[in-house]
Amino acid sequence: MPKIEPRGTESKFWRYAAPVLALLLTGVTSSLIFAAMGRPPGLTVYTFLIAPLLQQDGIQALVVKAAPLIMMGVGLSLAYRANVWNIGTDGQFTLGAICGGGVALACPDVTPWVLFPAMMIAGAIGGMLNGGLVAWLRIRFNANEILTSLMFAYITQYLLVYLVTGPWRDPQGFGFPQTALFSDNALAPRLIADTNVHIGILLAPLIAVALWFMLEKTLLGYRFRVLGQATRAAKFAGFSENRLVWIAMLISGGLAGVAGLLEATGTLGQLTTNLSPGYGFTAIIVAFLGRLNPLAVIPAGLLLALTYLGGDAAQINLGLPNAVTGIFQGILLFYLLGCDLLLLNRIRWIPAR
Amino acid sequence: MPDPTPPGPLLTMTGMTKQYPGCLANDHVSLTVERNQIHALLGENGAGKSTLVKTIYGVVKPDAGEIVWEGRKVAIQNPRHAQRLGIGMVFQHFSLFEALTVTENIALGLASANDRIGLRDRIVRISNEYGLPLDPARMVHDLSVGERQRIEIVRCLLQNPKLLIMDEPTSVLTPSEVQKLFVTLRRLAAEGCSILYISHKLQEVRSLCSHATIMRLGRTVGTCAPAEKSVKELAEIMINMPLNVLAPRPHAARAAPPRLVLDKLTIRSPHYFGSGLENISLSLAGGEILGIAGIAGNGQSELMDALSGEILADRPESVLIDGVAAGHMGPHDRRRLHACFVPEERNGHAAVPTMTLSQNAFLSGFTRQALVRFGTIDTKKTSAFATNIIKRFDVRTTGPNAQARSLSGGNLQKFLVGREILQNPAVLVINQPTWGVDAGAALAIHEAIVALAQAGAAVMIISQDLDEIFALADRIAVIAGGHVSPPIPMRDATIESIGRLMGGRTATLEEMATAR
Structure with missing residues (x-):
């Protein structure tokens, strides 16, 4: 059973690692959602996060x-x-x-x-x-x-x-x-x-x-x-x-x-x-x-x-609905706030009795 | 108590251990409470007393250790379980609803609705029987702190406890109320309810308790019969070093001109159930220490805020700092007039717990220490100021970049008092200078206050600790219900006369209650 206990002080490591973890979890969760919608997760994540940058003028569009x-x-x-x-x-x-x-x-x-x-x-x-x-x-x-x-x-x-x-x-x-x-x-x-x-x-x-x-x-x-x-x-x-x-x-x-x-x-x-x-x-x-x-x-x-x-x-x-952006952003915010728990707390696994 | 009492002690605890993150609160602690015994649990702040009694009451789950209650091994699950076993507890901070009556408050704590039948009469019977006068129909917000404590005691007694735990019960009482409480407690013990009494007031423990267990840094360091030891000996066991006392000093002659004058200061409390201040007139000369005694919640924090400028006065002339009308000035401008302040609450009021000591030195020091250059923070100068405070006041810390919350209460208080004193104030106001502070730090703070007064500053200390005021002050006044009594010289003051003034409003209510 996981047990959450307070650290006492703020963790320096998680201060920077928490957003990264949130991003990873967002990637995993959205892949699962894409898979459930019948789209290959790998291709979808590629289309979503990498392909736009490789397009002509992709960087320009991004900074704008x-x-x-x-x-x-x-x-x-x-x-x-x-x-x-x-x-x-x-x-x-x-x-x-x-x-x-x-x-x-x-x-x-x-x-x-x-x-x-x-x-x-x-x-x-x-x-x-x-x-x-x-x-x-x-x-x-x-x-x-x-x-x-x-x-x-x-x-x-x-x-x-x-x-x-x-x-x-x-x-x-x-x-x-x-x-x-x-x-x-x-x-x-x-x-x-x-x-x-x-x-x-x-x-x-x-x-x-x-x-x-x-x-x-x-x-x-x-x-x-x-x-x-x-x-x-x-x-x-x-x-x-x-x-x-x-x-x-x-x-x-x-x-x-x-x-x-x-x-x-x-x-x-x-x-x-x-x-x-x-x-x-x-x-x-x-x-x-x-x-x-x-x-x-x-x-x-x-x-x-x-x-x-x-x-x-x-x-x-891919013919995915426009709402995908909102879903992705929502999942990201959810995990961002959730991962902040790790700043002041640690999770310990306790063997179930 | 009808059930036959099995032989042996009422409660035995052995090897109690509780680890909090970064702090071993209880380290193999043992405690034995006999039947009919008033047993003291002694120790400084942070010695682990509260953790231990919370374990008994089922609020804290121990990591290790054995509890034997009336000869049977038990694991106390929660407060309700503790109550069923016959354990009652009166906390230092009451859990009462201000807007409900005495009966309603007690009814809320009962396990089942059936217990409410005839509750009012039982409250009256128990309160009369044990000398705890209470009017069940009164609203809690009208009651004094002493009366509120009685509600908590009566609430416990309704459960017929065999052990009553009291956490610092006298810190909110006047000396005469303390004596009445002791009569009640002795009577309870004689009738079969043992008392576990937590206090750091050693004189009281000597007169009330037959046994004492002394704790230091999470461990049991000894047991004794308190009456056989002197106050000094008890204190030295508690802190494990010789106790130094403040050297007596000549009381200041009142020839110097006044530096802080309050003229009919009147404030309405911003809180619904808080106290206001009414018509306070005082005058403090340079070189003088004025003590303001009083029971918690009688307007001390409002007085502090009105002096520091966090609450503005009705008229500018009602607060004069070195002759300048400052009643409408905020804290910043009052500091410019050479006035400095130390509020009671360290965490979140006098200091920002999540900021470093340097940043906290800046908080109230930037005005007088000129720590701002062209709108930016002069970090070098700020850090030097913080380092100076740490050095001069012997603050135990890793340095100016340590977070304020990483310091112990005593060390942080030394830092905060040092921050104000090193600004060379002409007027210094401190609320509860040594609240929750260990004996060594308390002495250092007292010495610094005396030295500041001798250098010509006017110092006001607001304190619930009468011993502290008697040790430091030249004159004493009492705050009760938002009124401040005219100050009298220390040599004319006795514990009894001050105690009567501290009762103020309380005495009349008591008379009303007994007259009915």
């Missing part, structure tokens, strides 16, 4: 997908380290795209040197507005941010649906739920001409490094860490919980907003109802896979981006 995930994952790491459970990044992502996209649609002819920065600011403000509302509700009414941020994600999604099927619908769009294409001035600047590789790919790792520095080296980051580990000690030190909740929600919301704007202007070129295939929720997995460490969020973001590409590939080549 990863950029918004990393930006949001970094913001969430910061918030979660302070015990601020922002679950609604998807809404902040969407509102950022709406606000920035709105600027783009309103003045398409302004020079890009002015227009694009203005859109970035609008995108950040959109995400911060959404996140700020959540912070205000928690501070003013003691409303649980897990619930409110999640509810705002749905509200924002419906706001987007309303806009692209109503006032912002492209009159020449044959009735499709989408806005007109953004003008060239409003598109995210490219790093490589004629590809989707936009400045977000550069911005995401820079933001990760900057927030890592903030979290680990500065007084502000220290405040977040103390608040997350011992609320009363934060009070004793004189750190204002309310102020830190505000900052955490504004930073994670703002980064999600910028990510949303870059997604809209970098890959889609317009606003549609399919703006986010659950990127905001995937970012939660990214943050946990990266152990809430902004630097480790970078590889975590790349891996989760791969699951999106793999899902597409599995759909096209």
Whole structure:
């Protein structure tokens, strides 16, 4: 019989080994599921995780997908380290795209040197507005941010649906739920001409490094860490919980907003109802896979981006449903949280009596 | 007790061993409790007393060892099993629902619904019989800690126990309540219920207990008749070294100007059942130590938070630090005015258990030690500060990078007191300076407090330990129900007069209960 007993201290080995074990278990479990669906597990895992990288422009596609995930994952790491459970990044992502996209649609002819920065600011403000509302509700009414941020994600999604099927619908769009294409001035600047590789790919790792520095080296980051580990000690030190909740929600919301704007202007070129295939929720997995460490969020973001590409590939080549991506991500999060048990506990086998 | 009593001791334990991760809590411990005996279990914090009694009560499963109860070998499965055998336990922390009445609370602990029939009358009968006055209809949140303890005792007595285990029962009682409790316990023992009495208050043990088993570091180190030993001898067996006592010092003359003044400080408690503070006026001069005595839960933590700035006062002028109105300032600004604080709870309040000693030195030290440069943490300076605390206060640890939770209670407390004292405060407030701290560390902390006062700081110690206040303070005041009595010089104070003040609210309730 297995017996779980506390270690007493946190295991250094499992701190790094737990995510790896979670990945292995995810691979095994999803293979079993594929096998149950009548697909050869080996081929499926290959199609899902390796084939997308070998395709032409596979790496480009991967980094483009990863950029918004990393930006949001970094913001969430910061918030979660302070015990601020922002679950609604998807809404902040969407509102950022709406606000920035709105600027783009309103003045398409302004020079890009002015227009694009203005859109970035609008995108950040959109995400911060959404996140700020959540912070205000928690501070003013003691409303649980897990619930409110999640509810705002749905509200924002419906706001987007309303806009692209109503006032912002492209009159020449044959009735499709989408806005007109953004003008060239409003598109995210490219790093490589004629590809989707936009400045977000550069911005995401820079933001990760900057927030890592903030979290680990500065007084502000220290405040977040103390608040997350011992609320009363934060009070004793004189750190204002309310102020830190505000900052955490504004930073994670703002980064999600910028990510949303870059997604809209970098890959889609317009606003549609399919703006986010659950990127905001995937970012939660990214943050946990990266152990809430902004630097480790970078590889975590790349891996989760791969699951999106793999899902597409599995759909096209093997006829598997699109839900495979969600299943894979869900299993991964499940094992990630489960394997954390090993950080503070060990499992011993006791012979059955 | 109707059943014929078999000969031999009531309870014999041999070779009891319990291993926790990283800590051998009980290492082949033996204990024998005779019938009709009040038996003391002595030892410092962490000696393994609690683990041993939890084994008897079936809360902890031992890894090895034999328990013989009334001549029969038993393996006690759980507390219910222990109760059926006739073992009752009164824990140090009560398990009562504040919003229920006395009867309802007792009914909740009963094994079956049938036991509830006539419960109220049985409570009244037992409480009268044993001098434990209780009104069964009262809500628990209206009751003093002493009265709450009576509920727990009555709850045990309803089961007709043959052994009653009491874990530090007097830490929540006034001196006069302690005397009443002893009368009850002696009577119980005479009627056939043995008592296993856990305490570190040696004077009480000497007057109450006929036998004692002494534990140190998880082992039994001896048995004795406590009355035949002096308090000093008992303490030295407990700590296995000569006991040094604080050298007496001349009491400070009150000529110096006041450094900390409280003027009609009034605070509403943020907790529903917590105490507020009402109209507290005090004045502390430089060089003076003021002791605030009182039973736990009478507003001590609220007073601490109001002084440190975690709770803001109603008016700025109600807290003056060196003449500056600080009532509306947070902890950070109060530290700038040269005030430092040590709250009661080490883990999670005064320190972050999962952070290193360096990071914990930074927690309250960054303001006054200037450990921040351009918004970033000066790790070199922080580490040097932590190393200095470790060296000056003889903190036993692997170094400034050790996690706070890896330290023993005494060592962490030395570190935390050192962190504040090395900041050269003009005003220092400490809540329970040596709570759960071993004798050696307690002496070191006391010496450091005295040295700080002699250097001109105003020191307030809030403590439940009257001996500590009598050893350290120049003046003493008592906190009861959120009120603080006017301080009196130590030479005018007696244990009896302070004890009466500590009872405060309790005495009147007792009178009401007996009058009915």
